Amino acid sequence: MFVFKTVSELQQYLNSRRANGEQIGFAPTMGALHLGHLDLMRHSKAQNACTVCSIFVNPTQFNDPKDLEKYPRTPEKDLTMLESVGTEVVFMPSVEEIYPPGLDLTLKLDLNPLDQVMEGAFRPGHFQGMAQVVKRLLDIVQPDRLYMGQKDFQQFSIVGYMIRQLQLPVELVMVPTVRESDGLAMSSRNVRLSSTQRQAAPIIYQTLEWAKSQLDLRAIAEIETAALQRLSLPDFRPEYFQIVDGKTLQPIINPTKHDWIVACVATWVGEVRLIDNLALAQKTIPG
Structure with a gap:
């Protein structure tokens, strides 16, 4: 090398x-x-x-x-x-x-x-x-x-x-994102989490998966609001949970009009800021 x-x-x-x-x-x-x-x-x-x-x-x-x-x-x-x-x-x-x-x-x-x-x-x-x-x-x-x-x-x-x-x-x-066995996205910042915070952090990915399961069942705004509530745990300070077009990053209202839909999230866990995302629907190839 x-x-x-x-x-x-x-x-x-x-x-x-x-x-x-x-x-x-x-x-x-x-x-x-x-x-x-x-x-x-x-x-x-x-x-x-x-x-x-x-x-x-x-x-x-x-x-x-x-x-x-x-x-x-x-x-x-x-x-x-x-x-x-x-x-x-x-x-x-x-x-x-x-x-x-x-x-x-x-x-x-x-x-x-x-x-x-x-x-x-x-x-x-x-x-x-x-x-x-x-x-x-x-x-x-x-x-x-x-x-x-x-x-x-x-x-x-x-x-x-x-x-x-x-x-x-x-x-x-x-x-593709590499994850720990419990779903937490690998990040250089994870080492700064306390043991209690590290135990709680997988809720981020769990919330993304929940949002994917709700895409055809609820309005986008309703999913985003509920997701933020799910992340409002002790020691958590969510900044955003947004469902956007995968190309333009602009907000989505009607999912049927978009080929690539991605949920993106950022939250503070104590003094550590973590981000993650998940494709909720994908009919096109990224690039």
Whole structure:
């Protein structure tokens, strides 16, 4: 496994792989890896000759400096995990390497309304920062395929929109959410839950499944309201439970008029903010 910390060294190596006609798969991460991240690597290795994983805690997508400070950093453990699944290349740049002084990396792309709803309403500026760093990493790595997890569904949707609007030469691949045995979506933040909170957290996925069972039985607004009530447990502070169109992320009123319907949820559990989502109906292929 090769570990690079500079853009020039990484690009020199990847250019040598491309010169041999090899395709490159890429998964950007912020470290604190779990089995869900390793699943991205496995999908990439199945489709590409070379798999690249970046580990970079991007400061521009944290609207709360305290959240950036608390974000777990476990580089040695991360490298061990990546090596265990045969990851070929790891890119671990500094902030200065990604955002060199004097280089204008402003993303000239209007994400509205994709970045205004759900997560965007509670984390202003988050998706502009996320899209900015993904674009920067894509420019550096120049992969054939980009792998992202379904758990961060709004992020996946916005990156897909950016790729289409800027006509970037990369295929976006959505990898299904990896869950614990009790249904809780794997997340780097789960380690911050207390044992009591961890026991209660599976109610998030259970509520998503309940919503799916109710899609043909109740009005959308009624499902959303009831779901928020189900999540109003001690130590829980739900922010939203919204049922949206999988492409536009806009609210749904009549499910029969949409081919791809996704329920998205965010809730605080103590001091930890968790998100999840579930496709309630899907007649189209994501992409």
